[in-house]
Amino acid sequence: MLYYLKRFLIGRPLKSHEAGEQKLNKKKALAILSSDALSSVAYGPEQILLVLITIGTAAFWYSIPIAVGVLILLxxxxxxxxxxxxxxxxxxxAYVVSKENLGKYPGLIAGGSLLVDYILTVAVSVSAGTDAITSAFPGLHSYNVLIAAVFVLLITLLNLRGVTESASVLAYPVYLFVLAxxxxxxVGLYRIVTGQVSPELHTSIGTPVAGVSLxxxxxxxxxxxxxxxxxxxISNAIPNFKDPAPNNASKTLIAMGILLALLFSGIVLLAYYYGVSPQEEVTVISQIAEQTFGRNVVYFFIQGTTALILILAANTGYSAFPLLAVNLAKDKFIPRMFTVRGDRLGYSNGIIILGLLSIxxxxxFKGQTEHLIPLYAVGVFIPFTLSQTGMMLKWLRERPEGWGLKFIINTTGALISFVVVIMFFLTKFSQVWSVLIFLPLIILLFYRIRKHYDAVADQLRLSTCEPAVPIDGNVVVLPVAGITHVVENSLNYAKSLSPHQIIAVYVPFERGDEVAFEKKWEAWQPxxxxxxxxxxxxxxxxPLTKFIDTVQRKASESNYQVTVIIPQFIPKKGWHNILHNQSSLLIRAHLLYRRNVIVTTVPYHLQK
Known part of the structure; x- marks a missing residue:
């Protein structure tokens, strides 16, 4: 049943050689990998206004020069x-750039920040999308968390079906959002140019405003x-592109930058000319759309596509998180399970973990986007700063042709990104202070995981580990609970290993049971x-483990190996297991941690 449900939800397994068919072309990659950046147009301008409104709506004209600064950084x-x-x-x-140019720990800071950032990408995007839905339908506000969690589950399931399949589905809403x-x-600019928007809605650019400071x-x-x-x-997900991957990724990045610049500057201009003020339960885009078209079909089309892009922007996290996790896992800083491809050739473990942590x-945070965005932004601007600084050192060290211009570009990006990080810590410390705790903890976790893997490799390596002790014989310990076909089956197997060194062990709770069982055993297996x-x-x-320890100590003196054979019957139906006490599982769990003791389970399958 579970197998068929999995096949229905995820699809048929793909062969390894079909991985090339899972690569993205530029159109699909733009939709999948740019959805996060493009969707931020829905809340980026609003974040500017939320700061400026603290000194009054007259200061809104400052959003224009601030937007120019954001475009320069872009x-x-x-x-x-x-x-x-x-x-x-x-x-x-950023992880690879920082690791190779700044060192291991700056690389881990960048990698750890990005891992957390992609989790926040999903949480922020879905929360913001839910806000857009509830802005149009206020009666749903009380269900924000539930709606967001359901969307995360749906996107997780879609990504488990494979990169190309998710891209094929998600490309349409992204391009519809851009069109909307x-x-x-x-239409908004046309209304402004033709004088349909009252100039009284906004203060003129350059108007002095009391309280404004640098x-x-x-x-x-x-x-x-x-x-x-x-x-x-996009730079994290180059392996997802069709060949030539770097060229396709570069063109996709430039296209994303142009679209983001146009959409961001357009929304900032409309918000300024319309005199829109941020409200708790109505987004800036919702207000602009309502003033431009009224609450008609076009308004709901814009709100619907905005909600979709905000929700589907989470897919950027699903595309980049697993690939970043693969790089960290290959370097042994996170569990190796992140390098394993699933049935549909995606890195399923990374996808599932990302979905669970996002929910x-x-x-x-109860789905409140405003509490997540500052933490989200800090998590991405720290890697921005580190990667730009790493590239600066790379150009200084290698000095290829035209390195001067490249150095200037990276220096500009590094300085502005660093200023953004500092400003977040200075102005929103109450919302981002947790970065100072979870980043060191993540680095410590990376260090401990790498230390474990290094220790395991050192112990398993033939050139360094202790030589194996020769085995001269085998002592078999067979715990028994009665005289049954299960015990008979296990006893036959034990005789094939060591016919003269078998010890059957029975643990009675009553003296009468002890005597009775000894008589039965003597008659059955003398x-x-x-x-x-x-x-x-x-x-x-x-008592069983204590006895096995005693046998093991005596056996080691003669270079004998102790093998514990555990009889276990397997019910025909899985749910029948809950009707039995599973003593064999408990015994095995305890014995697995005994040194120099081999544990073997001999199953006996029931027929009905």
Missing amino acids: AALILSYRQIIFAYPHGGG LFILIG FLLLRAFSSGSSALTGVEA ILIMV DVRLVTLYSPYRSIIH
């Missing part, structure tokens, strides 16, 4: 990540820079030694 990041794509064509992005926003921006403007700039999250995803995050271990406290594990 250009620096796009050009820089284009260089990273060609310098590191196998992917890995271009319609909104085009610190406040930098704070608004850093908040608006949250619109640039997701820019790095937990949504539940903890040639096999039986040891009874009376247990007045009704424990099987304690």
Whole structure:
């Protein structure tokens, strides 16, 4: 039943040689890997206004020069990540760049930040999409968390079906969103140019505003820079592109940058001219669309596509998180299970873990996007800063042709990204302080995992481990609970290993049972030694393990190996297991941690 359900939900397994068919062309890659960056247009401009409104709506004209600053940073990041794509064509992005140019620990900081950031990508995107839905239908506000969790489950399931299948489904909503926003921006600008928008709705650019300071403007700039999250995803996911992967990734990155610049600047302009103020339960885009078209079909089309892109922006995390996890797992900093491909050739473990952690995050923050965005932005601008700094050192060290311009681009990106990080810590410390705790903890976890893998490799390596002790014979211990076909089956197997060194062990709880069983055994198997271990406290594990330890100590003196054979019957139906006490499982669980003791289970399958 579970097998058929899995096949229905995920699809048929794919062969390994079909991996090439799972690569993305530029159109699908733009939709999948740019959805996070493009969707941030829905909340990036709003973050600027949330800061400026603290000194009044008259300060809204500052959103224009702040947006110009964000576009300059966007250009620096796009050009820089284009260089990273060609310098590191196998992917890995900020983690690989930082590790190779700055060292192991800066690389781990970048990698750890991005892992957390992709979890936040899913949580923020789905939460923001849910907000867009509940803005249009206020009666659903109380179900925000439930709606968001359901969307995460659906996207997780879609990604488990494979990269190309998810791309084929998700490409349409992304391009519909782009179309919807271009319609909104085009009609809105037309209304402004033709004088249909009252000039009284906004203050003129350059109007003096009391209370404005450089610190406040930098704070608004850093908040608006949250619109640039997701820019790095393409450089992380180069292996997902069709050949030539670096060229296709570079063209996709440039296309994303152009679209993001146009949409972001258009929304900022409309918000300024319309005099839109951020509200708790109505998004900025919702207000702009309502003022432009009214609450008609076009308004709901814009709100619907906005909600879809915000939700589906989570797919950027699903595309980049597993690939980053693969790079970290190959370097032995996270469990190797992240390198395993699933039935549909995707890295299923990474996809499932990402979905589960995102749902937990949504539940903890109760789906409130404004509490997640600052943490989200810091998590991506730390890797931005490290990767730009790493590329600066790379150009200084290698000095290829034209390195001067490349160095200037990376320096600009590094400086601005660093300023954004500092401003977030200075202005929103209460929301981002947890970065200072979870990043060191993540680095410590990476270190401990790598230390474990190194220790295991050192112990297993033939050139360094202790030589194997020769075995001169085998002592078989056979725990028995009665005289049955299960015991008979196991006893026959034991005789094939060591016909003269078998010890059957019976643990009775009553003295009468002990005597009765010894008589039965003597009549049934007189040639096999039986040891009874009376247990007045009704424990099987304690007397049995104590006896096995004694046998093992004596056997080691003669270079004999102790093998414990555990009889176990297997019911025909799985649910029948709950009707039995599973003593064999408990015994095996305890004995597996005994040194120099081999544990073997001999199954006996029941027929009905």
